[in-house]
Amino acid sequence: MSESRTPPRVDRQLRALQLAKDCAALGARVKTIGHLTGLPPRELLRMLFPDRYSVPRGRPPDSPEWYHGANLLYRAEASIVVSIYRRLRVAGFTAADALVTAYRHYRGVCVPPHRISFDRAFDLVAHTDGLWLTGAQSFSVVACPKCHSEFLAAFGSIAMSNDDCPFCKLVQRYATDQRVQASYPVRPLPDMALIELGTRRLLLQS
Ligand SMILES: [Zn+2]
Structure with missing residues (x-):
């Protein structure tokens, strides 16, 4: 019986999401998280800062x-x-x-x-x-x-x-x-x- 393998694309997506979560926990701005993960800022905003109030702001x-x-x-x-x-x-x-x-x-x-x-x-x-x-x-x-x-x-x-x-x-x-x-x-x-x-x-x- 062959071992089932997770497709690499799913792996990459999961790693990107975990990385995004880790960065947000360390206080990263959405733009920074976008650069590091390649995930679109709009999606990051929706997933990580649903209330919008806790979004880190300020000049880069x-x-x-x-x-x-x-x-x-x-x-x-x-x-x-x-x-x-x-x-x-x-x-x-x-x-x-x-x-x-x-x-x-x-x-x-x-x-x-x-x-x-x-x-x-x-x-x-x-x-x-x-x-x-x-x-x-x-x-x-x-x-x-x-x-x-x-x-x-x-x-x-x-x-x-x-x-x-x-x-x-x-x-x-x-x-x-x-x-x-x-x-x-x-x-x-x-x-x-x-x-x-x-x-x-x-x-x-x-
Ligand atoms: Zn020295």
Whole structure:
């Protein structure tokens, strides 16, 4: 007896709907969800926001301009989201799945209030990989030669010094800046075995 198989088109549709639901739960705008899933905005509006009151509104982000003038804490959090996203892409995740998983992980590791919205994360990733909104790449993820953290920089940059590294600047300001202390509170040293388990789980989620 042959095993019955779900037609791939149904699979694709179900995956798109699940992705749409996940994005909406993370606060995505209808237009963003449309880009990520390929589903028509009118249909998304009807399915995800039937009352229309809860539809996220506001201007879409424009990250290539925004990032370089943003406050240090925003640049650090933007770098965290995109560097997690890039690692998941290298591990084989699709761009949309990597974005959703990276954004969830960012919300799990950074202390609220979270400065990067899902729409901002989408826009940063789009302008890093040249996806969805644009064919142009405006950012590269580079490694700081001093602290070895990965951060966002203008596309094609090579970090020769730590001058633009937001994490080195956070460390320099830590002792005197209460906002920085509140965003990165001192925590007991983590159990490395648990971190390894968490990373493995993250890579298995897709
Ligand atoms: Zn650094």
